[in-house]
Amino acid sequence: MNKNLLLILLITILACNSKKKEITQTIEKPNILLIVVDDQGYADFSPFKAHDTTVSTPNITRLGQTGTVYTQAYVTAPVCSPSRAGIITGKNQFRWDKPASWGPGLPDSVKTIAEYLKEAGYTTARIGKNDLGRNFHKNNVREYPLNHGYDEFLGFSAHAHDYWLNSQNIKDRTPDPYGTSALLGPLMHNMGEKSYDEGYLTDIFTDESIAFLKRKHNKPFFLTLSYNAVHHLIHEVPKKYLDKYNVKEIPNYDPDSLLAYGKHKAGTYSAYYDKYSRVGAIQHEDLRKYYLANLNCLDDNIGRVLNTLKDEKLDKNTLIVFISDNGGSPLTGSNNSPLTGGKYSLWEGGIRVPMAISWPNKVDAGKIETQYVSATDILPTLAKAGGVTITDNEIDGLNLLENTKKDRLLVWKWQKTWAARKGNWKITNAKENHWKSEPSAQYIAPIRNDLTLKLFNIEKDPGERIDLASEYPEKVKELETDYKNWCEKNIKK
DSSP, X not given: OHHHHHHHHHHHHHHHHHHHHHHHXXXXXXXXXXXXXXXXXXGGOTTSTTOOTTOOOHHHHHHHHHEEEETTEEOSOSSHHHHHHHHHHSSOGGGTOTTOOSOOOOOTTSOOHHHHHHHTXXXXXXXXXXXXXXXXXXXXXXXXXXXTTOSEEEEEESSEEXXXXXXXXXXXXXXXXXXXXXXXXXXXXXXXXXXXXSOOXXXXXXXXXXXHHHSOOSSOEEEEEEOOTTSSOTTOOOHHHHHHTTOOOXXXXXXXXXXXXXXXXXXXXXXXXXXXXXXXXXXXXXXXXXXXXXXXXHHHHHHHHHHHHHHTTOGGGEEEEEEESSSOOTTTTOOOTTSSOOTTSSSHHHHEEOEEEEOTTTSOTTEEEOSOEEGGGHHHHHHHHTTOOOOOTTOOOOOTTTOOOTTOEEEEEETTEEEEEETTEEEEOOOOOSOOSOOOTTOOOOSOOSSSOEEEETTTOTTOOOOOTTTOHHHHHHHHHXXXXXXHHHSOO
């Protein structure tokens, strides 16, 4: 009798252990890779059926083939700092940034996806650009990655960084290493710096990401790989890509050169940056070629990361999100066709961006999702995949693994302009008022450039060419009321 009881007990224990193991395998947390690129044009995203065929991005195409591509993905702002705040918090950043400015910062009270996943047991790292619009170049502030959830950081904390000049030596020789929206010199590395005497920045970010992926992690990882390509300075590309697109090398900035850059004092980096960040020194045809070369190099580097995931046998359980921080810049040769405008404005070209999500056997491969979604959806999507329960009821995003919500209200506020979308309809007072330089040839100008309210059926007219405000005044009133009600309820007093 006792032997029978012992046998039954042993069988029960083994069955329980087997069941426990089965459950553990079922709920195994995925590794997560968030790839954020800078200023990629809407038409320059090769997973889209109607992409510009001059683009060469086979590795970005791979992401589309293995995952779901979103043709109507919106970021929360048309420039990098506020948009990136929206991506990492799942919230419209103008909830706390009432001026709707370039520099929303990151309040202590607003939690990031890195913090959520770190609490859930993830190893977290950020490599590349960190830009929340405030407290640049500092590591003792909330905006610095190590202070909002990342275990490791290698990159820069500013709008942009020179692609070639990443050494302590160049910083010491430059009168104004932080004298413009871009900087040069060593990269920030955890609580110190790391100098690179040689190397191209896109390659460096990839090399460091590959090194991270090859480490033996004893828990799942969350890696944010935030490239500054294809941002200015667009002409800074390795020679093999320049040769491919038949454009010449332009000398890198040299503080010892006697060459005067434009009307500025010779020797300043800001003068060099200004000269080559607009049409003029580089003309239209070549500008597009430099952009394509830069994008081709970026794609090759993304391919290196994807290949490493496969080689390290991480690809089967890694969730990948790819997104551009805003629309293509009108000053770099990017192509946002058929969308109006680009970076700096709330026209579709400024806020509708390339986006894809890949996760083997969890996300439909090769699917084209035409329902509109938001970059704020990234946080709740990744949180759900990582086993995180979000209790914050002010999250603006939705979990894309469960559903997309038809006719949801999306709102934008950017300085003096605003917009709202619900269903097929979008209302906006968008105006191009943040740059005065001549746009590159690919730019599609708005039908008019003023702060009056304009109404578009975005489903039928994604290029915003037909203003229907006078024909549907009741729809104008409805969306304007929805926007005002949202602001009254959600923007901090």
